[in-house]
Amino acid sequence: MNICKCFKCDTCETLIDCRIGMSNRDVQPFQFACPACEENISFVIGLPTGELKGASDIKDFVAPFDGKNHFIDLHLNFPVSFGKYEVGSTPFMKAIDELGHEKYFMLKDRLDKLDLIYKMKGDVIRVINQFKKEDLRLFIKSLEKLPDIELKSDKQQDVFAALYKVTSFIAEPFTIHQHNNELSEGMPSILRGLHEANYEKTVEYVELIVNNGFLKNLLHDCLGLYPRMLEFEHPVRPALYYDYIDTESCKNIPVRISTADFDTCNNFYKDLAEVFYRQLTMVAGLNNLIKRNDYNLFNDSVRLNKRNEGIKNYASLNSFANVDLGSKLSAIDDSSYHIDTEALDSKLRNGIAHYKYVYKESTQLITFYPSKEGMERDKNQDIYLIEFMRKMLLLFREVHTLNHVIKSLIYYSVLVLKKEIQ
Incomplete structure (x- = not known):
């Protein structure tokens, strides 16, 4: 209608x-x-x-x-084009023509799930808050309002199992099932291989990130993003459309999102990038174990300078945690985890973080200035809001995927090492 x-x-x-x-x-x-x-x-x-x-x-x-x-x-559900009025050429009819009926109903299924989930935003926030407060009684009480999620026992592994059912419930319409499964199913096998081939260093790595609170803090950082993603479920809806057509179609194309604007969404992209930045430290440690049998040992191409001297930031995993985002990515060599580079735009993130952008709401064009130019603003880049929302959606998927790595490390600690997450 x-x-x-x-x-x-x-x-x-x-x-x-x-x-x-x-x-x-x-x-x-x-x-x-x-x-x-x-x-x-x-x-x-x-x-x-x-x-x-x-x-x-x-x-x-x-x-x-x-x-x-x-x-x-x-x-709300589709990107809408600028142009003259044409009788019958509605966004819905254009979507059917471009997607075809099969892909449209795949998209519709995810949109219907969003219609269900957004109504439970308050319940989801309560579950996550009570988990972070470690109030088991209220955590269980909050779980009762969510469908098909129950706590088998008060053992820590069962508490985490219920928690991850909640995050998967929230993330389902935003993510792609096959992508989620690849790492969530593959990670236990990777840890099993490391446990057998390099037991001492693997245990040392996991005990390090558990004992210093890094793993727990990283989990809490991730959990805080799920309710916020629900806040943006309506402007993200048109970005889901591009899962079913050529993704190049959303680049530099002047189409409109029908609700929200850039100023209400930009901080969330920055926060997603910050959590992803911290997750990469975890990925780097695992990658170093797999490649060089030592979580502290980075590839010589980044660890050593031209004089074959060690670079301080790459002397250990702890020092690597302070490295900036762009350098972190380049230091993780030939990783088994493939990062979606379309999701992570460090130039866009920098422009947002330093409030160096101009947004024209009528065309939804974002002009940002990523370079350090003193008082000048000369070198700029443009993207439309639909492309920005697409990047935000893809980056949320990256964070959610790596949250499954956190889950695997938690279970390794709790079930294999018999060490609870405190």
Whole structure:
């Protein structure tokens, strides 16, 4: 179903024709900017208090639209194109034409799961908070409100099993099942091989990251991201679309997301990158064990300078933890874990972190300045919001995947070494 509206901007009085495509979400927030003056215009369908802000509703407009006014297409589930009004050329029909029915229903299944999960946001937050507070009684009580998740016993391994069912429940519509399985199923085999081939150093590595609190802190860092991902489930929806078509299609293409803006999302991408940055220390230790039988021993190409002298930052895993993100990636040589480089954009992250960007809401174009230029702003890069949301989605997938590595290390400590996570 589609609803057609005509709005008059409160600031410049520009008339804007708007076609709103309905999804199955019971509450549907929409937002866009006036094409003439950038006034933020928003409304919510499905709430009695979903009042229109930034514009007034023109009741006696001409239908169908005659093309004299600016035109905006809106739909929560799909990226919508800029352009002139065409009867019948709705975002839904364009999606069916581009995806085909089979891929559309695969996408729809994930969107339906989002419709279910977002309603449980409060329950999810309580479960994660009580786990982090180590309040087992309230953790169990909070679990009762989530479907198909129960605690078998109060043993630590069963508590972690229930926790990871919760994170998998949240992540399911955002991630791809096959990708999740590759590392979550492969990691126990990797640890088993290390345990048999290099027992002493493997135990030493795991005891190090357990005893110094690194593994537990890293888990808590990851857990804090899952409820926040649910906060962005509506602007992420159109980014899921590109799982089913050529991913190059979302690069530098001026299409619109129908809710939220860059300023509400940018900090989350930065925080995802920060947690991923810390996860890479864990990956590096495992990679060093696999390649060189010592979690502290990095490849000579990064460990030694041109004079064949040791570089301080790569003298041990502990010193490596302070290395910047870009250098961390290059130090993990030929890893069995393949990082999605499309997800991690260190230049974009730097531009956000140092508040060096300009966002034009009417076109959803982000211009950021990643270089150190003193007081100047000369070298810039552009991406559209849809591409940014795609990067955010892919980076969440990387963090979630590596959270399964954390799980494997926890089980190795608890079940093999008989050492609980304190």
